[in-house]
Amino acid sequence: MAEMSVIWLRVAAALYSLGLLHAILTLVRRREQLFRVAMGAFVLGSVFHFVSIIEEGLVNNRCPITNIYETLSMCAFLIVVVYMFVQWRYKMNSLSVFIFPLVFVMVLVSTLGNPVSAWPSRVVRDAWLTVHIVLVLLGIAALLFATVASVIYLFQERELKTKKPRAFYYRLPALGTLDDLISKSMAIGFVLMTLAVVAGSTWAFIELRTGWISQPKIAISFFTWGIYLALVFLRTTAGWRGRKAAIMTVTVLGFSALTWVVHARLGNLLLKQ
Amino acid sequence: MKLLITGVSHKTAPVAVRELLAFRDDTLPAALADLKAREGVAEAVILSTCNRVEITVTTDDASDPEAIVVSFLTERKLLRREAIEPHLYRHQGREAIHHLFRVASSLDSMVVGEPQILGQLKSAYAAAKNCGAVCGWLDGLLTRAFSVAKRVRSDTGIGQMAVSISFAAVELSRKIFGSLANRTVMIVGAGKMSELAARHLRSSGASHVFVTNRTHERAVEMAKLFQGTPVEYARFVSLLPEVDIVITSSGAPHYILHKDEMQRVIAARRNKPMFLIDIAVPRNIEPSVNQIDNVFLYDIDDLQEVVNANLRERMKEAQHAEALVVEEVDRMMARLKVAEVTPTIVGLQEQLEQIRAAEIEKVRRRFGPFSPEQEQAIEILTRGIINKIAHGPISELRNHAGQPEGAHVVAAIRKAFHLQE
Numbered sequence: 001m002a003e004m005s006v007i008w009l010r011v012a013a014a015l016y017s018l019g020l021l022h023a024i025l026t027l028v029r030r031r032e033q034l035f036r037v038a039m040g041a042f043v044l045g046s047v048f049h050f051v052s053i054i055e056e057g058l059v060n061n062r063c064p065i066t067n068i069y070e071t072l073s074m075c076a077f078l079i080v081v082v083y084m085f086v087q088w089r090y091k092m093n094s095l096s097v098f099i100f101p102l103v104f105v106m107v108l109v110s111t112l113g114n115p116v117s118a119w120p121s122r123v124v125r126d127a128w129l130t131v132h133i134v135l136v137l138l139g140i141a142a143l144l145f146a147t148v149a150s151v152i153y154l155f156q157e158r159e160l161k162t163k164k165p166r167a168f169y170y171r172l173p174a175l176g177t178l179d180d181l182i183s184k185s186m187a188i189g190f191v192l193m194t195l196a197v198v199a200g201s202t203w204a205f206i207e208l209r210t211g212w213i214s215q216p217k218i219a220i221s222f223f224t225w226g227i228y229l230a231l232v233f234l235r236t237t238a239g240w241r242g243r244k245a246a247i248m249t250v251t252v253l254g255f256s257a258l259t260w261v262v263h264a265r266l267g268n269l270l271l272k273q
Numbered sequence: 274m275k276l277l278i279t280g281v282s283h284k285t286a287p288v289a290v291r292e293l294l295a296f297r298d299d300t301l302p303a304a305l306a307d308l309k310a311r312e313g314v315a316e317a318v319i320l321s322t323c324n325r326v327e328i329t330v331t332t333d334d335a336s337d338p339e340a341i342v343v344s345f346l347t348e349r350k351l352l353r354r355e356a357i358e359p360h361l362y363r364h365q366g367r368e369a370i371h372h373l374f375r376v377a378s379s380l381d382s383m384v385v386g387e388p389q390i391l392g393q394l395k396s397a398y399a400a401a402k403n404c405g406a407v408c409g410w411l412d413g414l415l416t417r418a419f420s421v422a423k424r425v426r427s428d429t430g431i432g433q434m435a436v437s438i439s440f441a442a443v444e445l446s447r448k449i450f451g452s453l454a455n456r457t458v459m460i461v462g463a464g465k466m467s468e469l470a471a472r473h474l475r476s477s478g479a480s481h482v483f484v485t486n487r488t489h490e491r492a493v494e495m496a497k498l499f500q501g502t503p504v505e506y507a508r509f510v511s512l513l514p515e516v517d518i519v520i521t522s523s524g525a526p527h528y529i530l531h532k533d534e535m536q537r538v539i540a541a542r543r544n545k546p547m548f549l550i551d552i553a554v555p556r557n558i559e560p561s562v563n564q565i566d567n568v569f570l571y572d573i574d575d576l577q578e579v580v581n582a583n584l585r586e587r588m589k590e591a592q593h594a595e596a597l598v599v600e601e602v603d604r605m606m607a608r609l610k611v612a613e614v615t616p617t618i619v620g621l622q623e624q625l626e627q628i629r630a631a632e633i634e635k636v637r638r639r640f641g642p643f644s645p646e647q648e649q650a651i652e653i654l655t656r657g658i659i660n661k662i663a664h665g666p667i668s669e670l671r672n673h674a675g676q677p678e679g680a681h682v683v684a685a686i687r688k689a690f691h692l693q694e
Binding site for chain 1: 452546571582
């Protein structure tokens with residue numbers, strides 16, 4: 001990508017990051033605290049984003065959708081435009097929890113098209129990777145909590161629906177308590193996973209230079225994060241609970257495990273045996 | 274000292290007998306004073322509830338506590354002995370302690386685990402203490418019984434499950450919502466039963482109550498009871514998305530809430546759970562509403578089923594509680610056994626110590642003064658001797674404590690060592 005275009009895109013990503021912060025606070029504290037600020041930054045970011053796309057088109061004298069970074073940037077911009085229209089027309093604030101992190105991650109990845117020279121030192125490289133791994137593991141732990149609580153929720157819900165109290169009814173916690181636990185652990189897990197994705201993608205970008213994005217294991221990580229984002233969105237806005245939410249939580253956990261297996265090259269070990 | 278608990282309860286006597294023996298609160302002090310004044314009685318407590326009249330006394334060894342209490346009852350209540358004797362239960366010694374702990378823990382109650390009995394026992398204790406009828410050993414025993422009851426309640430689930438329809442509704446609400454704080458309740462149809470359930474929900478933390486009724490004035494009247502809001506009957510459905518718990522008891526001959534309506538309500542609530550309690554007969558809510566995700570519909574039979582399951586569960590918990598009570602009785606008995614022989618052990622040790630001190634003094638006068646090393650050697654030697662001498666009798670006392678021959682062993686040792694009474 002053109003040098004100036006990437007700079008404008010980085011400015012846009014920085015502004016969009018306020019949207020991510022708003023989403024995190026909304027999920028963890030369950031209050032829309034930063035929405036007005038985040039929305040303002042989002043609109044301003046969209047201007048820089050637009051400038052970046054025009055710059056890229058003018059420099060190369062073509063529509064900037066020829067590689068994955070340009071396409072991601074264009075796709076994110078279209079999402080931004082559609083969201084701004086929907087927000088203007090229908091005032092759907094709750095949609096921001098889904099859109100802001102999605103746009104931020106897409107734009108962040110788009111800025112990682114041009115390889116940078118190298119790591120300043122090996123210590124920084126290793127520390128960066130360690131932070132990414134720790135965040136992922138903590139995120140998976142939180143997700144595991146949410147999954148276990150979801151399964152318990154299903155048992156308790158069944159007891160209450162069948163109206164014949166048995167052992168589970170007396171021994172399992174209340175649905176409200178479980179729901180609270182699921183929401184909190186899922187939100188914390190999502191925040192950790194998002195930060196892990198940001199840390200991981202920048203690490204891979206510096207480490208692997210060009211072509212990092214086309215690696216299957218990176219693609220599967222983004223896919224897993226995308227499902228997680230959808231789950232969090234459906235829970236917070238549509239109020240998904242019980243069976244549907246439990247199945248989706250188990251799915252996200254399954255994909256997280258798969259991503260882990262792929263990254264840890266456990267597949268090779270398994271295949272050898 | 275002898276301990277006796279005797280009386281009648283719902284298990285041994287019909288209400289016609291129980292009411293003849295009952296003591297009103299205002300007559301209790303005089304009755305306790307009368308009982309305490311009888312020859313041989315050391316302490317007394319009278320527990321009088323609708324399900325039991327029970328007298329606990331301690332007497333000296335020479336007295337017959339059964340005869341004392343029966344004559345007290347017959348004289349006080351002007352009854353013939355034959356009229357009450359067949360209904361009386363009697364527990365002495367260990368059995369009495371076991372019975373007292375069971376009563377305090379609500380294991381002997383008509384509804385096992387009900388909490389009132391402990392309060393009633395505490396009132397009986399307070400009344401006895403106020404008029405000086407409890408002032409020593411029985412005080413310790415009753416205090417122990419209260420601790421046992423507390424332990425039973427906290428260590429078993431005996432009192433946790435609701436055993437009435439209205440409390441079952443509260444319990445289910447807690448199972449669904451966790452806490453009832455900030456939950457809103459809607460009462461549809463102003464019946465007695467729904468009023469009771471709403472009252473329990475309100476006292477358990479529900480924040481607001483809406484009331485609706487075909488006759489609006491009745492709704493206004495009932496809303497006042499809960500500082501709630503009356504709602505026009507025609508618009509109560511439109512308010513349902515804001516309500517967490519709905520209690521219906523309207524006299525309508527048909528369903529007033531249908532599945533499609535409730536589907537819209539739950540969608541408007543963004544799938545937040547809802548608890549519908551239909552205590553009307555005929556029912557007010559279409560039963561298929563329970564099939565909707567996050568809606569929990571209970572009719573009067575479902576609530577009764579929960580109550581029955583809770584009673585079964587309480588009986589299971591009662592078995593744990595019984596084991597716990599036996600453990601506490603054993604502990605109490607062990608403590609009593611030790612207390613029984615402790616004065617003799619202490620007396621023996623003091624006697625031997627006096628002999629030792631006197632003998633050392635004699636030796637010191639004759640051969641002293643001694644160097645510190647010599648003093649230390651004498652101290653170690655003499656203390657070793659008296660400890661060895663005391664070991665045999667003390668072991669015997671401890672081994673025989675609480676046994677039938679225990680009193681003889683105590684007497685023999687006291688005599689052998691010239692211990693004063």
